[in-house]
Amino acid sequence: MDGLELTLRLVGGVLLILANGFFVAIEFALTRVRQYPESEFDVPGLRRAWAMTQDLEIYLTSCQVGISATSIAVGIVAEPALTSLIDPVFERTLLTSIGAGGILAFVIINLLHLTHGEQTPTYLGVERTKFVARYGAT
Structure with missing residues (x-):
């Protein structure tokens, strides 16, 4: 894997994790809007967020599709790049034969x-509902 492809894959992976976080935060914020x-x-800015709760099922379904698509894409895009960075570390060890670089890359990506695509956005959506709903409704 050349340097450009490696860089594009790693940047793409970061962007996909951020996109996943966006969908997660919006999902949790929309489910909490009606508590106010x-x-x-x-x-x-907030009127539309309230109006979106009238058709909550379609918006939550859209968020779930976005979460699923970005989660799968992170593995497809970023894991091979991270594996190619880690593999040289295990080059002269027995761990190369079991794919230690791939396993470690998988663990790091997950x-x-x-943390950044699920837990943090969940906190934001629950604890900062109006802030997240304002930006998600635009």
């Missing part, structure tokens, strides 16, 4: 995805 009185959403 409607009067708190009677300001520009940990990054879990």
